[in-house]
Amino acid sequence: MTTETAVAIEGLVQRRAHFELGPVDLNIPKGYVTAIVGPNGSGKSSLFRLMLGLARPDSGGVRLLGEQVRGEDRVSLKTRIGYVPEEAIDIEDRLSGEAKSAFVRQWYPGWDVNYYRELLRRFEVDPALKLGKMSKGMRRKFELSLAMAHHPELLLLDEPSSGLDPIAWKTMIDALHRFMERGDRTIVMASHIIDEVRRLADYIAFVAQGKVLGMYEKDALLEAWQTMYVDAGGRTLPWKEMPGYRSCDLAGGTTYKVVTEQAFEAEQWLAAAGAVLVSKRKLELDDILLNLTEHARGVY
Structure with a gap:
């Protein structure tokens, strides 16, 4: 049986003054959780930005959910995707959680207010607070709730557990497991938390110094090494x-x-x-x- 591809990266290269990413060739299967694992500064966040079209490559390309990612903003594609970046956006600090969600939800036809409220309740997030007044962990939980609220086909998570305490971390793991229960959704996450990768990932792509060192099925990898x-x-x-x-x-x-x-x-x-x-x-x-x-x- 042929596995569908959720993310197809071919010959992707991005050159910067002090760092070069690629060339990257990577096919990420649909319906599974794939963890991109590597040391800090290995290129994980750069790869996420290129996947979303937030940065432009010097060569190569990316296809998400069968659509080519280009420099222009493709609303039809982005409504099918949820994204939590590694760092919060500072210019949003003066917004309350409610204000941001009211703005964001208008872009997503599949926005599920009941699911969004359920996630906030489970994560114990007060959306009335201004984002800049939230702790790092609470803001992380808020952003994750926001990214999942429209039931995206593809969920991109850059260091999702950053700032979470152990109880919130377990709640996040459970929420992501439930998110994947339908079988037709895909998560791609960058993480350096080994237990997180072990608990969530079906596949692991190792990255170092801007290169993909290999992609492996997790259980087979642990058995073979x-x-x-x-x-x-x-x-x-x-x-x-x-x-x-x-x-x-x-x-x-x-x-x-x-x-x-x-x-x-x-x-x-x-x-x-x-x-x-x-x-x-x-x-x-x-x-x-x-x-x-x-x-x-x-x-x-």
């Missing part, structure tokens, strides 16, 4: 020939600590080589990101 402790029996094995080889260090005696991104194939290779697999453990997502980033930088 493993650290193995191997007794080589005093022999020197051609470790770099092992499937999915990433690194190898002597752990003590005749035992080696080996990292692979193809665990099943690596075990078969070790068995054929007559080596003994003493133990193994799955890598955490942050360890995988570190490994990918260091490879991209040529550390290994």
Whole structure:
């Protein structure tokens, strides 16, 4: 079965004086949550702005929900999208939450006032407050409620949990799970919170230094990346020939600590080589990101 694409990015490049993004080629499937994960300054927010047409690329293009993103404002496309930027917009500080929602709702034919009020209640947001008087966490919850109120087909979230306390974070996770229950909606989120990615994401795209290092199905990724402790029996094995080889260090005696991104194939290779697999453990997502980033930088 062919999976529809919600976001298609092809040959996207943006050059700035001190940073270059791309070229980026990325297809994000419809109906799933995809997390874009990477260190600060890796280009995640720039990628979001390019996806929305808020900035122009030097080359390449983006298609959202089957429509080409161009420099002009395309209301028909944007009514199908919800977006929460990483930083709040300062010029809106003097507006109350109610005033902003009254302005925003007129652009969305699918605006659901009951759903909007339900989200505000669940997030414990007082919309009568001016945005500039809200705490960072409350303003984040307000912006998320606003972005979800018209039931968008595509929800773009740039660091959605920034400023949230643990209780609000759990409420957000639950709200996003419920948002996805219909099966035809898509979330693309940038996050550096590993537990958030683990709880929400179906797919993970790793980004570092303006490059996409790879896109993976989350469960398959966590199953495939493993650290193995191997007794080589005093022999020197051609470790770099092992499937999915990433690194190898002597752990003590005749035992080696080996990292692979193809665990099943690596075990078969070790068995054929007559080596003994003493133990193994799955890598955490942050360890995988570190490994990918260091490879991209040529550390290994």
